[in-house]
Every structure is written in C-alpha cells, then in structure tokens.
Amino acid sequence: MNGMRLRGLIRKEFLQIVRDPSAIAIAVALPIFLLLLFGYGVSLNARRVPLALVAPYSPQAQELLGGFDRSPYFVPHRYATMAAAKSALGRRRVDGIVWLRSDFGRRMLAQGNAGIGVFVNGVDANNAGLLEAYIRGVWLGWLSRQAQDQGSTLSVPVTVEQRIWFNAALRSRNYLVPGLIAIIMTLIGALLTAQVVSREWERGTMEALMATPVSMGDILLSKLIPYFVLGMAGMALSVVMAVWLFAVPLRGSLLVLFSASGLFMLVALGMGLLISTVAKNQFISATIAIVATFLPAFILSGFIFDLNSMPVPIRLLTHIVAARYFVAILQTVFGAGDVWPVVLANAAALCAMAAFFLGLTWRLSRKRLD
Amino acid sequence: MGPRIRALVIKEFLALLRDKVARMTLIVPPLLQLIIFGYAATFNIRDIPYAVYNQDGGAASHELLARFQGSPVFLQRAVLTAERQIAPVIDDKRVLLVIHIGPQFSRDLLAHRPARVQVIIDGRNSNTAALAGNYVNQVVQAFDTEWAAAHGWQVPPAQLVVRSWFNPDLLSRWFIVPGIVGLLTLVVTLLTTGLSVARERESGTFDQLLVTPLASVEILIGKSIPGFVIGLIEATAILAAAVFWFDVPFTGSLWALYLGVFVFLLSGIGIGLMISSISVTQQQGTLGVFLFMVPAVILSGFATPIANMPLAVQYLTYLDPLRYFLVILRGTFLQGDGASVLGSQYAGLAALALASMTLAAWLFRHRMA
Numbered sequence A: 001m002n003g004m005r006l007r008g009l010i011r012k013e014f015l016q017i018v019r020d021p022s023a024i025a026i027a028v029a030l031p032i033f034l035l036l037l038f039g040y041g042v043s044l045n046a047r048r049v050p051l052a053l054v055a056p057y058s059p060q061a062q063e064l065l066g067g068f069d070r071s072p073y074f075v076p077h078r079y080a081t082m083a084a085a086k087s088a089l090g091r092r093r094v095d096g097i098v099w100l101r102s103d104f105g106r107r108m109l110a111q112g113n114a115g116i117g118v119f120v121n122g123v124d125a126n127n128a129g130l131l132e133a134y135i136r137g138v139w140l141g142w143l144s145r146q147a148q149d150q151g152s153t154l155s156v157p158v159t160v161e162q163r164i165w166f167n168a169a170l171r172s173r174n175y176l177v178p179g180l181i182a183i184i185m186t187l188i189g190a191l192l193t194a195q196v197v198s199r200e201w202e203r204g205t206m207e208a209l210m211a212t213p214v215s216m217g218d219i220l221l222s223k224l225i226p227y228f229v230l231g232m233a234g235m236a237l238s239v240v241m242a243v244w245l246f247a248v249p250l251r252g253s254l255l256v257l258f259s260a261s262g263l264f265m266l267v268a269l270g271m272g273l274l275i276s277t278v279a280k281n282q283f284i285s286a287t288i289a290i291v292a293t294f295l296p297a298f299i300l301s302g303f304i305f306d307l308n309s310m311p312v313p314i315r316l317l318t319h320i321v322a323a324r325y326f327v328a329i330l331q332t333v334f335g336a337g338d339v340w341p342v343v344l345a346n347a348a349a350l351c352a353m354a355a356f357f358l359g360l361t362w363r364l365s366r367k368r369l370d
Numbered sequence B: 001m002g003p004r005i006r007a008l009v010i011k012e013f014l015a016l017l018r019d020k021v022a023r024m025t026l027i028v029p030p031l032l033q034l035i036i037f038g039y040a041a042t043f044n045i046r047d048i049p050y051a052v053y054n055q056d057g058g059a060a061s062h063e064l065l066a067r068f069q070g071s072p073v074f075l076q077r078a079v080l081t082a083e084r085q086i087a088p089v090i091d092d093k094r095v096l097l098v099i100h101i102g103p104q105f106s107r108d109l110l111a112h113r114p115a116r117v118q119v120i121i122d123g124r125n126s127n128t129a130a131l132a133g134n135y136v137n138q139v140v141q142a143f144d145t146e147w148a149a150a151h152g153w154q155v156p157p158a159q160l161v162v163r164s165w166f167n168p169d170l171l172s173r174w175f176i177v178p179g180i181v182g183l184l185t186l187v188v189t190l191l192t193t194g195l196s197v198a199r200e201r202e203s204g205t206f207d208q209l210l211v212t213p214l215a216s217v218e219i220l221i222g223k224s225i226p227g228f229v230i231g232l233i234e235a236t237a238i239l240a241a242a243v244f245w246f247d248v249p250f251t252g253s254l255w256a257l258y259l260g261v262f263v264f265l266l267s268g269i270g271i272g273l274m275i276s277s278i279s280v281t282q283q284q285g286t287l288g289v290f291l292f293m294v295p296a297v298i299l300s301g302f303a304t305p306i307a308n309m310p311l312a313v314q315y316l317t318y319l320d321p322l323r324y325f326l327v328i329l330r331g332t333f334l335q336g337d338g339a340s341v342l343g344s345q346y347a348g349l350a351a352l353a354l355a356s357m358t359l360a361a362w363l364f365r366h367r368m369a
Helices: A001-019 A022-041 A059-070 A081-088 A104-110 A124-147 A172-194 A196-201 A205-211 A216-244 A254-278 A280-301 A310-319 A322-335 A340-369 B003-017 B021-038 B059-071 B083-091 B106-108 B126-149 B172-194 B196-203 B206-213 B216-244 B254-278 B283-300 B309-319 B321-335 B343-366
Strands: A049-054 A074-078 A096-099 A114-121 A158-165 B050-054 B074-079 B097-101 B117-121 B157-163
Touching: A001 A022, A001 A216, A022 A172, A022 A216, A022 B283, A022 B309, A049 A059, A049 A081, A049 A124, A049 A172, A059 A074, A059 A104, A059 A124, A059 B083, A081 A096, A096 A124, A096 A205, A104 A114, A124 B126, A124 B157, A158 B126, A172 A196, A172 A216, A172 A254, A172 A322, A172 B126, A196 A216, A196 A254, A196 B003, A216 A254, A254 A280, A254 A322, A280 B021, A280 B283, A310 A322, A310 B021, A322 A340, A322 B059, A340 B106, B003 B196, B003 B216, B021 B172, B021 B216, B021 B309, B050 B059, B050 B083, B059 B074, B059 B097, B059 B106, B059 B126, B083 B097, B083 B117, B097 B126, B106 B117, B117 B126, B172 B196, B172 B216, B172 B254, B172 B283, B172 B321, B196 B206, B196 B216, B196 B254, B196 B283, B206 B309, B216 B254, B216 B343, B254 B283, B254 B343, B283 B321, B283 B343, B321 B343
Parallel strands: A049 A074, A049 A096, A114 B157, A158 B117, B050 B074, B050 B097
Antiparallel strands: A096 A114, B097 B117
16 A cells, blocks of 8 residues: 555545535535434324214313313314214324213212223324323323312322433434434445445546556555545534534533544445446446435434334344444434443444455455455 | 336346346345244334332332232343442443332331332333333332221222223234334335436446337336346335234235235336436435335334424425335235225326326436436
8 A cells, every 4th residue: 555646546536526526415415404304204292192082061071171272292173973073084184082981070070980081093103002092191180180179189099200210301303313323424424435436447547547556455545544534524514503403412522423434424325336346237236226225324323213112133234234233323422421331332343344344345345356 | 008118117127137136135134034023023022121129118019019029021131239239230230220118118008108119221212111111100100009098098980991902902012013114115115216316327228228119118117127026026025024924913904905916016116216327426315215114114104104204304205105004014014905005005106106206207207318
C-alpha cells in the first residue's frame, strides 16, 4: 500500500462524487428526508381513538361516559343501538365499543355488580391491547371517583405502582427515532457503495485501474474512505435532527455514539461493496440490496419488533443482521447512557462483521485479477 | 391481444426469466421472507425476563409471585437481595422488569389494608414496556379478584367485560402476516417493472424497440403484462402460505380479495413503469424503486397505525397503494368483508392505477428522444 497512490485514488473518487452530486444527495438529503417523514410518521402512541358509546341515560352512566369525553385518548361517538355501533366497528369508523345495558344504573345501585361490555376491533392486535388498557384506566378513575363520592376510598388488595425507567411518558419516538437512524444508515451505506465497483467493471475503467501500479487494497480503500466520510456526515445530521427536532434525549456520550456509528458505517459500506463486487447484473444487485438490507433492518433488528419474543431459530438468525447490534447501541446510548456491557458486546459483534465483509470483498476482488 | 403485443410479452418474459439467478431472485426470497418475517414480526411478547426483589417473607407475596412463575408470558431470571442490585440488571438488559415487594406486604394484606407492589420497567423500548406493564396488571388483577373473594373484600360496583372481535386472542401474527403478503407483492411488482425500460435504454435495444411498428402504448402494455402475471402468481403463492402455513383464518370473500389484488397490481405496475420511464440507467431505476418502496412500506400502516400519524402525513398516505391493499387484505382475512364494504379502497387503488399509468405513458413518450 502506498500513501501517495492512495491519495491520488481518493482524490479521483472525491472528484467523481463532486461531479455527480447524486452521492451527496444520497448521503445528506436522503437522511433528512427519511428522518422527517418517518420521525413524524412512525408512532405507536395511540391518541384520539374513535370509540363508540352505547348507553341509555342514567346518572351513573353519565359519570362513566364523561370520563371518556375528558380523556385525551378518545374521540367518543354516541350510537343509539348496539347494531349501529357494530356496523360502525365493521366499517372501521370506530376502533372499539363501550356498551352499557339499559338496566346499568339500577343494577349498580341494587346488586353492585353491573357489567360494562367492551368490544375492541382485534385486527390490529397491538393497538387493541393499548385501547383496552386505556379503557381500563378510565374505568379505574371512575371507580375511585365513585368511592370518593361515597366518602370512602377504592380498596383493592394489591395495587401496582409502575415505574418506567428511561422513558417515563412511554414516548415511542424516543426509541423509534434512534432505530430509524440505524435503518436509514443501512440503506445509505448500501445505496452509496452497491454500485461503485460494478460501475468500474461496466465502464471498463477497472482494467485501466489495474494496469496502474495500485493494489486492489488501495482501490477498495479509496472506495471506502470517501463514502465513509459522506456517510458519517449523514449520520451527524441524523443525530442533530433526532436531538433538536424530535427532542429525543441523548443520555450517553457523543464519543461512544460516533465510535459505534463509525463501526456500523464500515459494516454497511462493506456489505454494499460486497454486493457490488459479487453481483454481475444490476437487476440482481438491486434485488439483493433490498432483500439483504432494508427489510431485515426493518423487521429483524429489534427496531420495532421485540427480539426476545421471536422463536429461537429466528432469534439466532437475527445475529447476522448488522442493524440489530447498532439498534441496541443506539437505543441504549440515547435512552439510558453509556452502559458498557451493552455497548461493548454489540460493538464487538460489529467489529467482527466489518472485518468479515471487508475481508471477503478484498479476497473476492483479488481473485478477479487473475 | 394483437400478435405484436404477444411477441413483446414473450420477449419480456424471456428477458426476466431466462437467467437462472434472476429467476431464483424472483421466487425464493419472497417466500423465504414470508416465512422468516411471519415468525419474526410480532408484537405479542412472551418470555419477558424479570427479576424479583422480595423483602416480604409472607405467604401472600409467595402466592402472588407464583402467578408470575406460572405464566407463559414471564420468565424469572434473577432473585435480588438488595435495592442497589436493581439498576444494574435493568441497565445491562438482563431483565426487562423488576418486581419489588416491600416488607409490609403480607402484614398489610392480612390486616385488610391495601398493599402495594412496585414494578420497575425498562422503558428503552416503550411499546414493549407498555405491553409488559399491561401483563403485570393482568396478573395482579387476577390475584386481586381471587384474594378479594377469599378474604371478604368489597368488590367494585361495576366490572369490565372485554371481548375482542375478529381476533379473540389478539394474535398480532394475524395482523402482520396479511400485511407481509401486501409488502412482498409490492416488492416483486416494482422490481419486475421498475427496471424494465431502463434496461432497454442501457443495452441500446430501446431504439430498436422504437423503430418497430409498436405504438408506445403497446410497448407499455407489453411491459406491464409480465409484471402482472408474475405478481399474480407470487401473490397467490404467498396468500396460500399465509392461510395454510401460518393458519391465519380467511373469513371474507375470495372475489373481494382478488379484485383488490387486481387493482393493486395495476397501481404497482403503473408506479413501476413511471419510475422506469424517468430513469435513464438501471441504477437510477433501483434508486427510484428504493425511494418509493421504503416510505410506502413504513407509512402504509403495516406496523404502526396511520391514525397515529400527524394529519399532513396521513394525507400523504393516500398516495400509497399499499395503504389501501392492507385494508383489503386484513378486511377479507379477518373481518369477513365482502366487496361492498371495501368500495372506497378499490376506488383509491383504481385512481392511483389510472393516474400512474397515464403519467407513465406521458413520461415514456416525452423521454423517448
């Protein structure tokens, strides 16, 4: 490896980037665009859920229904009959129904065991579970108000006092935005480098390069360094947006964050370079890039679906998804701080993957020289 | 179909399927992904790792903890003996939650005084934290009901009776797997059509195509049909796998579903051809497919509900064909929907199909030079 030759190659690569600004657009404009879109678009916090209320008038019922009116989680709609409410649920106008029978008030006063019928649309199971919990919250609030009115307190044997660490308000953005950064950087790394080697082959300039005294290692390094710089610029932009625009707390240190990002960038670029070196035809390389980067990073990284809940074979499979380690580091560094056991274990995995992808690319491209 | 279009269709099929690797990339990854993602993509959490810090030696606390040990949702990982041990086990992600029972627990309960259980949850993934919190509440409520009945506590005057329709056990797989059908159908359709014009441009055969007697509309039709046929076959295979492999119940009308598949494929092809007509090289085509597909997946309601998005983004999702198709898929699978309930979804897809096809034809003609 020769410093001057490498410098020359890097200069050439930078010139190519500057002349064809699409790479700069991918590294800088794309993260801004995607993070804006997804940062605002992706949320698991349900608010203002349309809810059908079917209840004949009684003072007790009015109390309970008032709880739904005041709750920020619901937009109540009154329906006169259960049939009308059911049809609204089937047509996705409302997500749930709260149903009080006509004898609700009487039964409550007489026997003290009136039933409140709750029906939720279970199609979106996650949302249905959250909806049920919100309805339970309104019900509990109503019960304790009722008890207060009678001069006593609501007495249940055991109450749960929940303390949520790191994210007391359960703001889903606080963990989704760091995860999105990992997905976006995966995409950008692959998009930036997926075509840079095959392009030289296609245009026939690879042979010209090979006729010069530069080594294959020089060529690969010269492809890596400029795109690494670009990718890190995109990464820095994403972090700035996460902290300033989306108000995600950053509890860890910038040093850890950027060291981990640098490692991950190496993996992502290595993956792109590998695809670019192996794929002979651009249709196949496009398919591989989508199959191997975006969808696994989205589904198998722990970005949104909990890794512990997956069946064991799938859980083992997630270990070959680089984004998984980066998502774990990002969620911890943003949410909790520099927790060394988490950071070091995942960083070690990223190191191994970077070495694997870059080493394999280097070997494969050497073979081609023969 | 005229003989000219037929010849073009045959040529397009050959171009797509002649290469063995290309054939494999169209067939194997979608089915593999359905299987992997179908198992992986779930919001139902199980085996929640937890630790216990019990300062109370009484029978009541053991009874409560036994309910957690017996639940398939929870998995006990550690027993703590001091308060300062709580922070490290949560920070290092060894457990998701710690159940802390104070020294007064059994005494309070036996004296008919309300007792408290403190639960500390790792909130780094707020959705998992919320779900785990709900499960803890359910276990404690079941304990409460039994304890209240056995020890003569007053019961609340009105009880909630919760039932969930269309998906009684709230299995998120029933929600996600039909979604994956839509996702993969979109990917296949976009890939087959998105690069097709650019491929001709790059290899120089585009000019040859133009000097044939084919009209530009005929060329576009010839390029659409293979994508449509391949998309239809793949969609059918993936649908069959969803029903027979993943046991997702199909309760609605098959006609309503296939009407949806038909218009969805048309709109996907229209968008693919649009991307294809704009791009000069296959690299640009790839980038275009990526740039459309990623937001189309994330904003479709596949994993996170559209209703949670800000209003401006919600309007944007009307341009996303996957959004309508997911409603059709989930409606026909789970809600037993027929075509009449889904009218507005078909209309949205048809409008997108018409607009994108028209635009593709216009772009095709204007970028010919």
